[in-house]
Amino acid sequence: DGYRNTNQVSDDYRYQDGNYDAPNDGYYRGGDEPAQEEDAQSDVTEGHDEDDEVYEGEYQGIPHPDDIKEKQKKRAPAVADDYRDRADLMAERMEDEEQLAHQYENIIEECGHGRFQWTLFFVLGLALMADGVEVFVVGFVLPSAEKDMCLSSSNKGMLGLIVYLGMMVGAVLLGGLADKLGRKQCLIISLAINAAFAFLSSFVQGYGFFLFCRLISGLGIGGTLPIVFAYFSEFLSREKRGEHLSWLCMFWMIGGIYASAMAWSIIPHYGWGFSMGTKYHFHSWRVFVLVCALPCIASLVALKFMPESPRFLLEIGKHDEAWMILKQVHDTNMRAKGEPERVFTVSYIKTPKQVDEFIEIQSSTGTWYQRWLVRITTTLKQVWDNVLYCLTAQYRMNTLMLAVVWFTMALSYYGLIVWFPDMIRYLQDEAYESRVKIFDEEEVSHFTFNFTLENQIHRNGEYRNDKFIGMKFKEVRFEDSLFEDCYFEDVRSSETFFENCTIISTVFYNTDLYEHKFINCRLINSTFMKEKEGCHIDFEEDNDFLIYLVSFLGSLSVLPGNIISALLMDKIGRIKMIGGSMLISAVCCFFLFFGNSESAMIGWQCLFCGASIAAWNALDVITVELYPTDKRATAFGILNGLCKFGAILGNSIFSSFVGITKVVPILLASSALVGGGLLALRLPETREQVLM
Numbered sequence: 001d002g003y004r005n006t007n008q009v010s011d012d013y014r015y016q017d018g019n020y021d022a023p024n025d026g027y028y029r030g031g032d033e034p035a036q037e038e039d040a041q042s043d044v045t046e047g048h049d050e051d052d053e054v055y056e057g058e059y060q061g062i063p064h065p066d067d068i069k070e071k072q073k074k075r076a077p078a079v080a081d082d083y084r085d086r087a088d089l090m091a092e093r094m095e096d097e098e099q100l101a102h103q104y105e106n107i108i109e110e111c112g113h114g115r116f117q118w119t120l121f122f123v124l125g126l127a128l129m130a131d132g133v134e135v136f137v138v139g140f141v142l143p144s145a146e147k148d149m150c151l152s153s154s155n156k157g158m159l160g161l162i163v164y165l166g167m168m169v170g171a172v173l174l175g176g177l178a179d180k181l182g183r184k185q186c187l188i189i190s191l192a193i194n195a196a197f198a199f200l201s202s203f204v205q206g207y208g209f210f211l212f213c214r215l216i217s218g219l220g221i222g223g224t225l226p227i228v229f230a231y232f233s234e235f236l237s238r239e240k241r242g243e244h245l246s247w248l249c250m251f252w253m254i255g256g257i258y259a260s261a262m263a264w265s266i267i268p269h270y271g272w273g274f275s276m277g278t279k280y281h282f283h284s285w286r287v288f289v290l291v292c293a294l295p296c297i298a299s300l301v302a303l304k305f306m307p308e309s310p311r312f313l314l315e316i317g318k319h320d321e322a323w324m325i326l327k328q329v330h331d332t333n334m335r336a337k338g339e340p341e342r343v344f345t346v347s348y349i350k351t352p353k354q355v356d357e358f359i360e361i362q363s364s365t366g367t368w369y370q371r372w373l374v375r376i377t378t379t380l381k382q383v384w385d386n387v388l389y390c391l392t393a394q395y396r397m398n399t400l401m402l403a404v405v406w407f408t409m410a411l412s413y414y415g416l417i418v419w420f421p422d423m424i425r426y427l428q429d430e431a432y433e434s435r436v437k438i439f440d441e442e443e444v445s446h447f448t449f450n451f452t453l454e455n456q457i458h459r460n461g462e463y464r465n466d467k468f469i470g471m472k473f474k475e476v477r478f479e480d481s482l483f484e485d486c487y488f489e490d491v492r493s494s495e496t497f498f499e500n501c502t503i504i505s506t507v508f509y510n511t512d513l514y515e516h517k518f519i520n521c522r523l524i525n526s527t528f529m530k531e532k533e534g535c536h537i538d539f540e541e542d543n544d545f546l547i548y549l550v551s552f553l554g555s556l557s558v559l560p561g562n563i564i565s566a567l568l569m570d571k572i573g574r575i576k577m578i579g580g581s582m583l584i585s586a587v588c589c590f591f592l593f594f595g596n597s598e599s600a601m602i603g604w605q606c607l608f609c610g611a612s613i614a615a616w617n618a619l620d621v622i623t624v625e626l627y628p629t630d631k632r633a634t635a636f637g638i639l640n641g642l643c644k645f646g647a648i649l650g651n652s653i654f655s656s657f658v659g660i661t662k663v664v665p666i667l668l669a670s671s672a673l674v675g676g677g678l679l680a681l682r683l684p685e686t687r688e689q690v691l692m
Contacts, residue, residue, distance in 0.1 A: 114333030125251035126299035132255020166218025168644035174223025175637020176383035193220030226636035246566035256555030408676030415650025557606035561613035581615035582677030625686035
């Protein structure tokens, strides 16, 4: 007959280890199909169209090979992933992610927007506020810290830039880790690093250690921005995302206002501190550094009570944990709305195919530091792979365009933010120098100076048997003058010099008139006794009140822009918001040519900050929406790190032109804004897009 009965076929097919095993005897096997009755065999052809293709074994009751393959595919387990092509696995994962994106959007809509999101809003807002405070801290403490630490101009410049350098590294590193270790965990690490080293920096005395502490503090706070926006966006539905991410940006403004107010109320009170001997001093500016760490500490404590992002947990295959968190969100919001009886209807959520799995190392494998070294290097390798993924063909153009927009925005914004106070100070100095008093050929003898001399030039004068006791020289110059039988005691000076003077039989006791203040002078039988201890550098007398006021007004001026951008973000779209805001900011730059007074410069600064904040908010939103969940924080970290690099360049370039010309900074800022704004219009609109 050539065919064996179906009972024997079923005996020969044996299910072993999840696969069907058939005897290799050359006969066709019909799988594990049940034996068909004779009536059933004839039913196969009943009503069969002659035009249809007839399978020759159909009349013998043998199933079609395609049917066998289909059933075996359903019953047999999938081929082991180790033997599948990586491209196939990635294609399957991308398909799963697309299904998850739409399902997750529906789940978030079912959970609603309520008490849970608003609680998380304030917790993450404190973290963002800490980032805003960090930008202002060093600028506020420099006028006081430079005296305590005897900082030169180059030291002050390095201290101002080191924070941005730390934030640049922290954004890339901690943003990348957030896509591998989790949003909540990495945000806690970020805030803990910032709080610990900010606290420590308030107590250290040396410049080098203080610089190191601010560097690591900046590294910690640098990770907050990419993590906060990625974290919060994953609890928001599509229709709420643009608006509420923009509201969240207001906490950066609140951070600037908080820092300005605390500096204004604490730093001028020099008595708010203590000393231990002659070497250790804890002055009021150190109290201010401690107070500035409070938002970070508050956010760190509150974050302990918040859950991990369920979207992240689903990406790494933790379905049950994600489901429990989403149910918590749903129940919290429903109870707040007075509908506790509402049931969370979701029972199963799609989880993407896991391609890169972290293999846990057994405790018996190697030493503890070898195991940790393997874990760290593996994680960093995964972070680096994510960085490279942002430059693959699918995301390359968007990443490059966003990079240019972020960089041009940062170059102009941070450059001008530093340039405004420097220009105001320069205008003050010009006005101060215009009021200088000049004394020519004056002769003074047997007179006691016990009051302050300020902003004066004395030329060709003669001073005999005069006493300078308990006084201060401020911006005073003596040129081609004679001092004979004079006595200087307990004298302080700043920006005071003696040029081409002759000093005969004169005693200097307990003064800070050091050798470098005598330029081309002849000292005959003169004695220097018990010079004042401390720093030998002259410091400019800054108007602290004006510094705080300018920063306070600059931070407050972004409030209208924040409100407008939040209300219109989901109406006009992200792209128009970025392009329009940057182009309006560029127009504001041109009006700086007419800023020839302090009040005009402050006014134009407020206008520029208010116009540019909408672009910052829209950039934050579109960066979150353009990248998938497992790359979101990494991409944001890369772009934010590039932003901090632009801030470093902007600070360095713009400050170097103060007092030289206004043309270069204004043209550079406006051209960068125009170029970045026009390029932003070519980015894809993400307003109607679900989070992938």
